[in-house]
Amino acid sequence: MFEKVLSYTGSYKKYTYAAAALMLLGVAASVLPFLFIYQIIEPLLDAGHPALAAGDLIWRVAAIAMCGVLYAVLYVKGLGLSHESAYHTLKNIRVSLQGKLEPQPLGTIQGHGSGALKQMFIDDIESVELLLAHALPEGIANLAVPVFIYIAMFLVDWKLALLSLCSLPLGLLATGAMYIGGMSKMGQYFESGQKMNNTIVEYINGMEVVKVFNRDGESYKRFETDVKNYRDFTLDWYKASWPWMALYTTVLPCAAMAALPLGAFFVIQGYSTLADLVLILCMGFGIGAPLIKAVSFMSTMPQLNYKISALEEMMSAPPLRQSARSFEGRDHSISFQNVRFTYKANSGAAGIQDPLEGKQDEVLHGVSLEIPEGGLTALVGESGSGKSTLAKLLVHFYDVDSGSIRLGGQDLCDMSVEALNNEISYVAQEQFLFNMSLLENIRLGRPDASDEEVMAAAIKAQCSEFLARLPLGLYSMAGDSGKMLSGGERQRISLARAILKNAPVVVLDEATAFMDPENEEKMNQAIAEVIREKTVIVIAHRLHSIVNADQICVLAEGRVAACGTHKELLAQSSDYQRLWAAAEGSAQWKVTAEKGGKTL
Numbered sequence: 378m379f380e381k382v383l384s385y386t387g388s389y390k391k392y393t394y395a396a397a398a399l400m401l402l403g404v405a406a407s408v409l410p411f412l413f414i415y416q417i418i419e420p421l422l423d424a425g426h427p428a429l430a431a432g433d434l435i436w437r438v439a440a441i442a443m444c445g446v447l448y449a450v451l452y453v454k455g456l457g458l459s460h461e462s463a464y465h466t467l468k469n470i471r472v473s474l475q476g477k478l479e480p481q482p483l484g485t486i487q488g489h490g491s492g493a494l495k496q497m498f499i500d501d502i503e504s505v506e507l508l509l510a511h512a513l514p515e516g517i518a519n520l521a522v523p524v525f526i527y528i529a530m531f532l533v534d535w536k537l538a539l540l541s542l543c544s545l546p547l548g549l550l551a552t553g554a555m556y557i558g559g560m561s562k563m564g565q566y567f568e569s570g571q572k573m574n575n576t577i578v579e580y581i582n583g584m585e586v587v588k589v590f591n592r593d594g595e596s597y598k599r600f601e602t603d604v605k606n607y608r609d610f611t612l613d614w615y616k617a618s619w620p621w622m623a624l625y626t627t628v629l630p631c632a633a634m635a636a637l638p639l640g641a642f643f644v645i646q647g648y649s650t651l652a653d654l655v656l657i658l659c660m661g662f663g664i665g666a667p668l669i670k671a672v673s674f675m676s677t678m679p680q681l682n683y684k685i686s687a688l689e690e691m692m693s694a695p696p697l698r699q700s701a702r703s704f705e706g707r708d709h710s711i712s713f714q715n716v717r718f719t720y721k722a723n724s725g726a727a728g729i730q731d732p733l734e735g736k737q738d739e740v741l742h743g744v745s746l747e748i749p750e751g752g753l754t755a756l757v758g759e760s761g762s763g764k765s766t767l768a769k770l771l772v773h774f775y776d777v778d779s780g781s782i783r784l785g786g787q788d789l790c791d792m793s794v795e796a797l798n799n800e801i802s803y804v805a806q807e808q809f810l811f812n813m814s815l816l817e818n819i820r821l822g823r824p825d826a827s828d829e830e831v832m833a834a835a836i837k838a839q840c841s842e843f844l845a846r847l848p849l850g851l852y853s854m855a856g857d858s859g860k861m862l863s864g865g866e867r868q869r870i871s872l873a874r875a876i877l878k879n880a881p882v883v884v885l886d887e888a889t890a891f892m893d894p895e896n897e898e899k900m901n902q903a904i905a906e907v908i909r910e911k912t913v914i915v916i917a918h919r920l921h922s923i924v925n926a927d928q929i930c931v932l933a934e935g936r937v938a939a940c941g942t943h944k945e946l947l948a949q950s951s952d953y954q955r956l957w958a959a960a961e962g963s964a965q966w967k968v969t970a971e972k973g974g975k976t977l
C-alpha cells in the first residue's frame with residue numbers, strides 16, 4: 378500500500394523521507410532527557426556516589442530544556458514537509474484518477490454513481506493525507522520512541538529492561554488480531570458507505586419528484602435502509618475491533634507490569650540498584666503514549682488499504698476501445714452493422730441488494746442500419762425501444778458488445794473519441810450547463826470561437842429574446858446545472874453550442890422535448906440552423922414532426938422493425954401504423970426536408 382501511494386508522490390517523495398528523518402531525530406531528542414534525568418537521580422539515590430556538582434546539574438537541566446526545544450522544532454519542520462508532500466500527492470492522485478476515468482466508457486463511470494464518485498474523489502483520496510502526513514512519518518517516529526527507550530533501558534540494566542518488555546508481545550498480538558479482524562469486515566463497511574452516499578445524493582436530487590408525487594415515505598424508506606445498513610456494517614466493523622483495542626490499550630502502556638514487582642525483588646536481592654529501577658519505571662511511562670499512537674495509526678491501515686485498492690480498481694477499468702487515428706472516413710454516412718449492446722450494471726455491495734443486479738438484459742439485439750450522408754433520418758419507436766441507446770453508441774459513450782458502427786466506412790473504434798467528436802454534434806434531451814457564463818457554455822462547442830461568433834450562434838439558436846431579459850445577457854451565469862434558465866432556454870443554449878460547433882453530423886435526441894406552442898417557431902428555426910446541410914439523425918416521439926424525413930427507422934424492442942419514408946411505412950409497417958395512430962391528434966408541427974436546407 379505504501380508503495381502504491383508513494384508512486385503518486387513524484388518529486389515530493391524526498392519530502393516524505395525527509396519528514397520521517399526529521400521526526401526520528403526529534404524522537405531521539407525526546408528520549409535523551411531520560412539519560413540526563415538518570416545522571417541527576419543516580420547520585421541522589423546512591424549513597425556511595427559522589428554528589429553532583431552545581432555546574433553539572435545546571436548543564437544537565439539546560440540540556441533537558443534544549444532537547445525539548447529541539448524536539449519541537451524538528452517535529453514541526455517534519456510535519457510541514459510531510460503535509461507538503463501529502464497535499465501534492467492528493468492532487469496527483471485526483472488528476473490521475475480523472476485522467477484514467479476519462480477514457481473509460483460513460484456507462485462504467487456513471488455505474489459508480491455520483492455519490493460514490495464524490496466519495497472517492499474527495500473523501501477517500503483525502504484519507505491518503507492521514508497516511509502520508511501522519512501515519513508514515515509520525516507512525517515511524519512514534520514507533521521509534523519505544524525502540525529508543527528500550528535500547529536506553531538495556532544500557533541502564535538489561536534485566537530490568539527485559540522485565541519491561543513483558544507486556545509487548547501480548548499488546549502486539551492484540552494489535553495484529555484487530556488488523557486481521559478489521560480487514561475481514563472492511564469490504565461490507567466500505568461498500569455500504571458508498572451505497573449510502575449514492576442514495577443520499579439521489580434522495581437530494583430527486584427531492585422535487587418525491588414531494589410532487591407524495592413519495593416521501595417510500596423514498597425515505599430506501600434512504601433509511603441504506604443509512605441503517607451503513608450503521609450496521611460500521612458497528613460490525615467496530616465490534617470486531619473493540620475487544621482487541623481494549624486489550625492493547627490496557628496492556629501496551631504497562632511496562633511496569635512485571636518490572637515493578639520483580640524489579641523490587643531484584644533490588645532487594647542486590648541484582649539491581651534502586652536508582653536503576655526508578656529510572657526504568659520512569660522510562661516505562663514514556664513508552665505507552667507513543668506506542669498507542671503508533672498502533673492507532675495501524676488501526677486505520679485496513680480502511681486505507683481498502684480505499685486505495687478500490688481507487689486502483691476504479692482506475693484500472695478497461696478504457697473505451699479507440700485508436701489514436703484521426704477521422705479518415707470517405708464521407709459522413711453512418712452504418713450500424715449487427716450491433717448488440719447491454720448496459721452493464723455495477724454489482725452492489727456484499728449483502729446489499731442492488732436493484733439492477735441480475736438484470737443486465739441485452740438492449741439492442743443485432744441492429745443494422747444505413748444512414749446516408751446529407752439525409753435526415755428519424756428514429757422512432759415506443760419508449761424503451763432503444764432509440765437513445767443507438768444515439769449514445771453513435772457518439773461512442775459506450776462500446777458495443779458485438780457488431781460495429783462506422784462513420785464514412787471507418788469503425789468508431791479505429792479513431793480517437795476526440796476525432797469522432799469533431800465530426801458529430803450531439804444534442805441530448807437534457808443538455809448539461811456548467812455554472813459559468815452562457816457565453817462560455819456555448820463556447821464549449823468550439824473553444825477558439827470569438828465572442829462575436831458565440832453571439833452569432835446564440836442569435837441563430839433564437840436565444841436573443843431571453844438573453845435580452847437577463848441583466849448580463851450572454852455574460853449571465855447559468856447557475857448550478859443551468860438552473861437559472863427554463864428547460865426550453867437550456868435547450869436553445871445547447872443548440873447554439875451545436876451551431877457553433879458546425880459538425881457535419883448532427884444527432885438530436887428529443888431536442889424539442891421542451892417546446893411549447895409559443896416557442897414552436899423559434900425552436901424550429903433554431904433546429905433548422907443546426908441541421909442545415911448536415912447528416913442528421915433525429916429521435917422523435919412526435920411523429921408529425923418527421924413525416925418529411927428522408928428516412929424513418931422504426932425500432933421495436935431493440936430491433937429495426939422497418940425503414941422507409943412516411944408513405945412507405947404507412948403502407949407497409951404495422952409497427953409504424955400503430956405509432957402513427959397513437960400520434961394522431963398530438964402536436965401539429967412538421968419537418969420539411971429540402972435540398973440544401975431543412976426546416977422543422
Ligand SMILES: Nc1ncnc2c1ncn2[C@@H]1O[C@H](COP(=O)(O)OP(=O)(O)OP(=O)(O)O)[C@@H](O)[C@H]1O
Nearest residue numbers: 720721740758759760761762763764765766767918
Ligand atoms: N443507463 C442505463 N442503464 C441500464 N439500462 C438502461 C440505461 N439507459 C437505458 N436503459 C434501458 O435500455 C432500454 C432502451 O432505452 P433507451 O433510452 O435507448 O430507449 P428509448 O427508445 O430512447 O426510450 P425513450 O423514447 O423513452 O427515451 C430501456 O429498456 C432502458 O430501460
